[in-house]
Structures are given as C-alpha cells and as structure tokens.
Amino acid sequence: MSDIRKAYVRPLDIKHGRVDMAHGAGGRAMAQLIEELFAKYLGNEYLAQGDDGALLPPPGEGRLVMATDAHVVSPLFFPGGDIGSLSVHGTINDVAVMGAKPLYLSAAFIVEEGFKLADLARIVQSMAAASLAAGVPVVTGDTKVVERGKGDGVFITTTGIGLVAPGRELSGRCARPGDAILVSGTLGDHGMAIMAERESLGFESPIVSDTAALHGLIEAMQDSGADIHVLRDPTRGGLATTLNEIARQSGVGMMLEEKCLPVNRAVSAACEFLGLDPLYVANEGKLVAICAERDAGKLLAAMCAHPLGEAAAIIGRVHQDEHHFVQMSTIFGGKRIVDWLSGEQLPRIC
Amino acid sequence: MSDIRKAYVRPLDIKHGRVDMAHGAGGRAMAQLIEELFAKYLGNEYLAQGDDGALLPPPGEGRLVMATDAHVVSPLFFPGGDIGSLSVHGTINDVAVMGAKPLYLSAAFIVEEGFKLADLARIVQSMAAASLAAGVPVVTGDTKVVERGKGDGVFITTTGIGLVAPGRELSGRCARPGDAILVSGTLGDHGMAIMAERESLGFESPIVSDTAALHGLIEAMQDSGADIHVLRDPTRGGLATTLNEIARQSGVGMMLEEKCLPVNRAVSAACEFLGLDPLYVANEGKLVAICAERDAGKLLAAMCAHPLGEAAAIIGRVHQDEHHFVQMSTIFGGKRIVDWLSGEQLPRIC
Numbered sequence: 001m002s003d004i005r006k007a008y009v010r011p012l013d014i015k016h017g018r019v020d021m022a023h024g025a026g027g028r029a030m031a032q033l034i035e036e037l038f039a040k041y042l043g044n045e046y047l048a049q050g051d052d053g054a055l056l057p058p059p060g061e062g063r064l065v066m067a068t069d070a071h072v073v074s075p076l077f078f079p080g081g082d083i084g085s086l087s088v089h090g091t092i093n094d095v096a097v098m099g100a101k102p103l104y105l106s107a108a109f110i111v112e113e114g115f116k117l118a119d120l121a122r123i124v125q126s127m128a129a130a131s132l133a134a135g136v137p138v139v140t141g142d143t144k145v146v147e148r149g150k151g152d153g154v155f156i157t158t159t160g161i162g163l164v165a166p167g168r169e170l171s172g173r174c175a176r177p178g179d180a181i182l183v184s185g186t187l188g189d190h191g192m193a194i195m196a197e198r199e200s201l202g203f204e205s206p207i208v209s210d211t212a213a214l215h216g217l218i219e220a221m222q223d224s225g226a227d228i229h230v231l232r233d234p235t236r237g238g239l240a241t242t243l244n245e246i247a248r249q250s251g252v253g254m255m256l257e258e259k260c261l262p263v264n265r266a267v268s269a270a271c272e273f274l275g276l277d278p279l280y281v282a283n284e285g286k287l288v289a290i291c292a293e294r295d296a297g298k299l300l301a302a303m304c305a306h307p308l309g310e311a312a313a314i315i316g317r318v319h320q321d322e323h324h325f326v327q328m329s330t331i332f333g334g335k336r337i338v339d340w341l342s343g344e345q346l347p348r349i350c
Numbered sequence: 351m352s353d354i355r356k357a358y359v360r361p362l363d364i365k366h367g368r369v370d371m372a373h374g375a376g377g378r379a380m381a382q383l384i385e386e387l388f389a390k391y392l393g394n395e396y397l398a399q400g401d402d403g404a405l406l407p408p409p410g411e412g413r414l415v416m417a418t419d420a421h422v423v424s425p426l427f428f429p430g431g432d433i434g435s436l437s438v439h440g441t442i443n444d445v446a447v448m449g450a451k452p453l454y455l456s457a458a459f460i461v462e463e464g465f466k467l468a469d470l471a472r473i474v475q476s477m478a479a480a481s482l483a484a485g486v487p488v489v490t491g492d493t494k495v496v497e498r499g500k501g502d503g504v505f506i507t508t509t510g511i512g513l514v515a516p517g518r519e520l521s522g523r524c525a526r527p528g529d530a531i532l533v534s535g536t537l538g539d540h541g542m543a544i545m546a547e548r549e550s551l552g553f554e555s556p557i558v559s560d561t562a563a564l565h566g567l568i569e570a571m572q573d574s575g576a577d578i579h580v581l582r583d584p585t586r587g588g589l590a591t592t593l594n595e596i597a598r599q600s601g602v603g604m605m606l607e608e609k610c611l612p613v614n615r616a617v618s619a620a621c622e623f624l625g626l627d628p629l630y631v632a633n634e635g636k637l638v639a640i641c642a643e644r645d646a647g648k649l650l651a652a653m654c655a656h657p658l659g660e661a662a663a664i665i666g667r668v669h670q671d672e673h674h675f676v677q678m679s680t681i682f683g684g685k686r687i688v689d690w691l692s693g694e695q696l697p698r699i700c
Contacts (some may be wrong), residue, residue: 024698026586026632027691031595050599051522052444052582053417055514059409067403068456068509070494072374094402106418108507110460142507144420146698152500157458157492159418159509164405172401232402236376245381249400282376341377348374348496 012036017117024111024145037121038141041128046104046139054139056104059163067094068159074348076123076153078197080190080209081284083156084126089213089284090235090350091158092134096215097231097287099170099222100162105131107158108142112151123154134213136160168222174229175250179318180296182289184217184303185210185311186262187239188281191349192270201273205266212285217308224302226295232288235350237341238280242288243326244340253321256328256338260315280341282349290318362386367467374461374495387471388491391478396454396489404489406454409513417444418509424698426473426503428547430540430559431634433506434476439563439634440585440700441508442484446565447581447637449520449572450512455481457508458492462501473504484563486510518572524579525600529668530646532639534567534653535560535661536612537589538631541699542620551623555616562635567658574652576645582638585700587691590629592638593676594690603671606678606688610665630691632699640668 012032022029039047046054071087081089088105095102107127111120131138138158193209195201218231230250234242239261247254263271263278271278285308291299296314303309316328326338362382372379389397396404421437431439438455445452457477461470481488488508543559545551568581580600584592589611597604613621613628621628635658641649646664653659666678676688 021697022692024586025691025696026588026591027630029692030586031690049521049523050595051448053415053448053450053510053512055448055521056414056416058411058413061408063408064406064511065403066406066454066456066490066509066511068458068490068507069492070458070460070507072460072494072496098401098403098405100403104416106416106509108418108420108509110420110422110505110507140416140418142419144422144505144698146422146502146505149499150502152496155460155494155496155505157418157420157460157507157509159416159456159458159507160403161414161416161511162403171399171405173399236374237380238376241376245400280377340381341375342372342379346375347371348494 012117014117014121019111019113019115019117019120019145021113021145024143030143033143037124041124042138044137046137056139059103062166063164065095065098065100065162065164067091068157069094070155070157071350072155072348073350074152075197078209079193079206081211082123082126083154084123085130086211086284086350087156087158088127088130088134089211091160092136092213092215093233095160095162096218097233099168100164102136102160102162102215104139105136105158105160106140107138107156110144110146110151110155112153113145113148115153120154170228170231172230172232172246172249175246175252175290175318176229177252177318177320178293179229179290180293180314181254181316181318182300182312182314184287184309186264187283188267188271188278189264190284191281191346192267194349195274195346196270207266207270210283210285212308214285214287214308217306220306221299221302224298226299227292228289230290234286234288235282235284238282240279240338241341247324247326251324253319253324254316254326255319256316258328258330260313262311262313279338282346284350362467364467364471369461369463369465369467369470369495371463371495374493380493383493387474391474392488394487396487406489409453412516413514415445415448415450415512415514417441418507419444420505420507421700422505422698423700424502425547428559429543429556431561432473432476433504434473435480436561436634436700437506437508438477438480438484439561441510442486442563442565443583445510445512446568447583449518450514452486452510452512452565454489455486455508455510456490457488457506460494460496460501460505462503463495463498465503470504520578520581522580522582522596522599525596525602525640525668526579527602527668527670528643529579529640530643530664531604531666531668532650532662532664534637534659536614537633538617538621538628539614540634541631541696542617544699545624545696546620557616557620560633560635562658564635564637564658567656570656571639571649571652574648576649577642578639580640584636584638585632585634588630588632589638590688591691597674597676601674603669603674604666604676605669606666608678608680610663612661612663629688632696634700
C-alpha cells in the first residue's frame with residue numbers, strides 16, 4: 001500500500017504509539033498495521049499474496065494434521081520467551097506429536113485497545129524468529145481490537161497444519177501394556193518460570209521457560225527406528241494430566257518411578273515453596289513418548305543425542321488396569337495414585 | 351471419560367452453571383467441559399480422536415488454502431445469528447472466496463470467567479448447526495479461560511482449510527481493466543443488524559444479519575463457466591474497503607454505479623439515521639465477484655438462480671488508473687471517490 005501511505009498517512013509510531021480501535025476496523029489503519037508490523041516481520045510469499053487466506057502448494061502424499069491453540073499466557077513476557085514464541089512452539093508441537101511434519105501456521109491476534117505498539121512489535125518479532133528457526137512460516141492471519149478492559153494486552157490463536165508420511169500412526173489411543181514411558185527432559189520449567197515472574201518471586205537461580213519447537217527432536221526419534229506408539233507434549237495440567245488422558249484413551253494403567261522423574265533443582269525448590277507438584281506444572285518444550293519395551297533403550301539414546309532431549313529418561317511402564325489409573329512408586333518405597341488435576345492449579349500458563 | 355465422570359464428578363449444570371478458571375486449566379474440569387459440551391454438540395470422528403490435533407484423510411489433488419479469523423462480535427447474539435454461526439460462516443467464506451472447497455475447521459475459545467454455561471451451550475449448538483448445514487466439520491479445538499474483566503464473554507477463533515481444484519486461480523491480484531464488478535446481494539445488513547441490537551434502536555422493520563456460508567453459491571458461480579478473476583467477501587470495512595484492497599492489489603481503478611447498488615430499505619434508513627454509509631458497513635453473507643466483461647451476464651444469471659444471490663447485481667467496471675482509485679457515478683450524475691475507511695466506523699462487528 002505504498003501509494004496509500006505516501007498519499008495519506010504517516011508511518012506508524014511503533015516506539016511511542018498504542019493500538020486503537022481503528023487498527024481492527026478493516027480500514028486504512030488496519031492495512032497500515034498489517035504492512036508496517038505484521039508483514040514486515042513475518043513476511044513470506046504466502047502472506048504477501050494479500051488475500052483473505054493463503055494459497056499453498058499441494059501438500060504431497062499423506063494425511064493432514066490440524067491443531068489449534070489459543071494463547072492467553074500472563075505475563076506476556078517471561079524468562080525464556082514470550083507469547084509470540086510460545087504461540088509458534090505450542091502449535092508446532094501439537095502438530096508434531098501427531099507424527100506430522102509441521103508445514104504452515106496461521107495467527108489471529110486479539111489486541112486490547114491501548115496496548116503499546118512497541119510491545120506488539122516485540123511479540124511479532126519473537127514470533128517471526130521462532131517461525132524462522134522452526135522452518136514453519138505464518139502464512140495467514142487476522143487482527144481484531146477490543147476495547148480497553150475487554151481483553152488483556154494480547155491473545156494469540158495459532159493453528160497449524162502438517163503432513164503425516166504414509167504408514168505412520170501415532171495417537172493417545174496406541175499405548176499397550178508392557179510399553180515404556182519416556183520424557184524428553186526436566187519437568188515444570190515453563191510453568192514455574194511463569195509463576196516466578198507473575199509472583200515476582202526472587203528465587204536464587206532464575207527459572208527459564210523450556211518453550212521450544214519439538215519437531216526436530218521428534219524427527220530424530222522417528223529416524224531411530226524405534227516403534228513409537230504415543231507422543232504428547234505435557235502442557236497445561238503437566239505430565240500427570242497428559243498421562244491420565246493417554247491412559248483413558250488407550251484403556252490402560254501406568255506405573256511411574258518417582259526417582260526417575262527429571263526435575264531441575266530450582267523448579268523443585270520453587271514448587272516446594274509454593275506447595276505445587278511438578279507433575280502438574282506445564283511444560284512447553286518437553287514430550288512424553290510411549291514405545292515398545294524392546295525399543296526403549298534405542299529411543300532413549302536418540303533422544304539424549306538431541307539438544308532438546310539431553311535430560312531424557314525412562315520414567316515408567318504401561319500395564320493392564322481396567323480403572324486406567326496412573327500410579328507412582330515413590331522414593332520412599334510406597335505407591336500413590338497420580339490423579340487428574342482436579343481444579344485450577346496455574347491459570348493462564350499458556 | 352465416562353469412567354472418570356462416574357467416579358468423581360457430577361454432570362455439568364449447563365442450565366445454571368458458569369465457566370470458572372478450572373475449565374481452562376487442562377485438568378478434569380476441562381475434560382468434562384469438552385466432553386459434555388463441545389464434543390456433545392460438535393461431535394465427529396475427528397474430534398472423537400481426542401488427541402491434541404486432528405488426523406485427517408489425504409486431501410486429494412490440488413493446492414491447499416488456509417484462512418483464520420478471530421471473532422469478537424458484540425453483542426454475542428443478534429438478529430439472524432450469533433458468534434457461533436458467524437465464526438463458522440466467516441472462515442468458510444474466507445476459504446471459499448479463494449476458489450477452494452472448504453474441508454475442515456478448527457475452533458479456539460477464549461472464555462471469560464463467570465460466563466454462563468447456558469450461553470456457551472447455545473453458541474456451541476449454533477456453531478454445530480452452521481457446521482452441519484455447510485458440511486464442514488469442526489475437527490479440533492482449544493479452550494482457554496481468562497479472569498473476569500480480562501475478556502468479554504467469549505471470543506472464537508476459527509481456522510479453515512480447503513482444497514483448490516487444479517487449474518483454478520482466484521486472487522485479489524487478478525482484476526483487469528474492462529472486467530465487470532458484481533455483488534451477490536444487498537449491502538450492510540450484518541453491520542446494521544449489530545448496530546441496531548447494540549444501540550437498542552427500535553427500527554420499524556427489524557434488520558437481520560445476512561450471515562451465511564457462501565461456498566454453495568460460489569460453486570454454482572464456478573459451474574456457470576464464467577471467467578471469474580476475483581472473489582472476495584466484503585466484511586469489516588464493507589464493500590468500499592474490499593474494492594480498494596482489490597484495486598491496490600491488482601493495480602487498477604474502478605467505477606461504480608450508485609443506482610445499481612442493492613441496499614435494503616431498512617438498512618438504508620438506519621444508515622441515514624446514524625450517519626453511516628452502507629458502502630462501509632460489514633456484510634457476512636455477501637460476495638463481490640470480478641469477471642471478464644463478456645461473461646458478466648452469464649455470471650449474474652447463475653448468481654440470481656441461487657438462494658443466496660437472488661438480489662445480485664452488476665455494480666461497476668474495472669479500468670486503468672495509476673492511482674488505483676475506486677470512484678462512483680452518483681445518482682445525481684456526479685462522480686466521487688469511494689475512499690478507504692479511514693478510522694473506526696463500527697468496532698467489533700465480527
């Protein structure tokens with residue numbers, strides 16, 4: 001819209017400006033916001049089409065995967081990331097744990113009137129960097145503005161599509177008695193980074209979110225040749241909730257070994273301080289894998305060889321259980337049920 | 351999760367209950383909300399997979415289209431529809447105007463704490479009815495809850511994917527001098543229905559939103575054999591903004607005939623009363639088509655033969671213009687520039 005900008009409007013004042021209702025109204029102000037902010041940072045051949053959607057190449061052979069996530073994390077900026085990078089990683093991971101190669105993302109912004117353009121620019125730049133690093137472009141988007149007090153800074157909904165190579169089958173329904181349960185690294189880092197930031201807790205060592213795109217790690221795991229039955233990223237509700245979901249979907253029970261669960265010392269201390277259990281705290285760069293028992297060692301080796309899986313561990317086994325309970329052998333030698341998260345532990349964690 | 355529900359919780363009290371923070375926390379309350387509300391009404395084989403995304407069949411030959419829309423309409427319920435049906439129609443239309451057959455939708459909900467479950471159920475039912483009528487299933491979703499005062503009832507972001515048959519090419523960049531410009535019906539119905547509801551204006555005849563899925567009409571238009579260059583749905587910013595966007599994308603000018611613009615009498619009266627111009631008021635069930643001049647009659651006939659195109663009209667012509675102006679011959683015999691919407695005319699209209 002260079003012709004329009006030259007003729008009618010001054011460039012956006014990204015340093016001092018704020019979002020107003022006109023930026024979501026569909027007219028010239030919105031076109032300018034799209035051009036000078038979204039397209040500038042996220043730009044690619046698909047966004048550049050400038051239509052109401054993106055026209056994409058034929059995806060190739062295989063089944064499609066579609067996943068969507070609304071991101072409402074508070075605060076918007078936290079150690080290790082922000083809502084921009086998180087909204088890219090979260091949806092890429094949802095696509096990748098289905099066994100798919102993530103291809104494209106869409107992004108829809110709901111911005112509160114009065115939000116600083118500088119903060120919006122910082123978020124979009126972070127999103128662009130995460131998208132570029134992951135090799136998954138944001139091909140289409142939307143922007144809406146709501147009145148002050150009707151939103152909370154910015155919410156970002158991303159949707160991803162991916163392609164599953166023929167013959168691959170991963171689902172929460174595929175866990176079988178005897179299977180091994182692995183995690184790719186330490187538990188609870190993201191949730192505790194958010195909590196520490198939100199509550200202004202001054203822990204000795206800063207806790208950093210683990211937000212990361214896991215499709216590279218998953219690719220390496222699949223290349224190992226291990227017979228993987230289930231992949232899942234334990235976000236809201238943490239590992240405990242994710243395993244309960246899988247146990248329900250597959251109609252099985254699980255037994256975890258508490259001594260095998262990897263938890264960072266700082267996270268462990270912070271959880272104790274706040275009365276939280278790291279098993280229920282959200283992760284944004286970790287995955288759970290369930291595989292045939294005989295392949296557990298091979299899969300663990302592949303995970304440990306990848307930068308995002310260095311602290312991977314085998315943490316338990318699947319067994320038959322008509323009640324679909326997830327249980328844990330504690331470090332004191334007892335057993336306890338690892339129940340569903342029943343209420344709100346950590347709201348707005350992603 | 352019947353095992354869980356039986357063992358631990360009472361059914362949701364949809365009649366009297368309200369959404370609380372736990373419904374977005376990823377635990378048992380969220381699983382229950384998904385099962386007893388979202389899955390109950392939107393249920394299909396893909397949602398039933400219960401994974402973080404949907405695994406979909408190979409899409410077939412052709413290019414993909416992806417489009418996304420955040421819906422923040424206020425009020426949530428209005429004559430002719432609600433945010434549920436609107437969020438299905440809006441995204442289907444964005445996919446369809448790219449020349450694609452809409453295949454699947456995702457839906458992400460951001461709900462404000464305290465929102466009535468009865469209203470949420472009404473919205474999800476409306477969404478389900480719209481999805482069923484259009485033949486485009488909601489295959490995956492997400493639910494987040496934000497604290498009271500950090501949202502506004504419910505926001506819904508839908509994303510759609512579709513398939514473009516080989517050889518088809520529709521884009522805002524394809525308008526050519528000499529082309530005819532058509533609209534599929536009356537202008538401004540959606541926006542004025544929202545405004546009348548919002549301002550509690552008691553117009554004599556009620557104004558009803560035109561919200562509708564346009565892919566059937568588009569199919570009929572393509573089957574007519576007319577050489578269609580551009581399709582677009584004139585939503586936010588209305589026809590004027592949409593035509594300015596196309597003029598910019600294609601590098602052309604346009605001349606409209608004011609006497610040919612179809613506007614309902616009630617909308618026209620309401621616009622006059624409120625000092626609005628129907629050219630800038632949003633539509634949610636109308637499209638603009640630009641086609642080769644020689645095919646205009648054939649295309650108009652195909653549109654008029656479809657229930658959603660009965661009031662279709664040829665409203666102008668494309669011409670060469672290095673300034674990319676959209677102009678209009680007025681009923682008084684003069685000419686005026688139909689400029690971009692420059693500020694906020696109608697916030698939160700979709």
